[in-house]
Amino acid sequence: MITAGHGVVQAGSGDWESVSAGQAVVWRAGEEHTTRAIADITAVVIEMVAMPLRRGS
Numbered sequence: 435m436i437t438a439g440h441g442v443v444q445a446g447s448g449d450w451e452s453v454s455a456g457q458a459v460v461w462r463a464g465e466e467h468t469t470r471a472i473a474d475i476t477a478v479v480i481e482m483v484a485m486p487l488r489r490g491s
Contacts, residue, residue, distance in 0.1 A: 439475030444468045460487065 435458045442450045443459050445467050452472075453459055461467045463483065469475075 435478045440473045441471045441475045
């Protein structure tokens with residue numbers, strides 16, 4: 435969960451995607467990924483074996 439700032443993320447060799455405060459990024463266990471800060475970035479990282487997700491509200 436991005437709590438402040440702005441950056442970009444990439445899963446594997448996929449496209450770079452913009453992320454900013456208020457957004458979350460989810461990767462599968464073992465999935466290669468990269469995060470880069472465009473401006474100072476603060477994020478909360480949670481690692482779990484299985485995470486129940488619900489998309490949208």
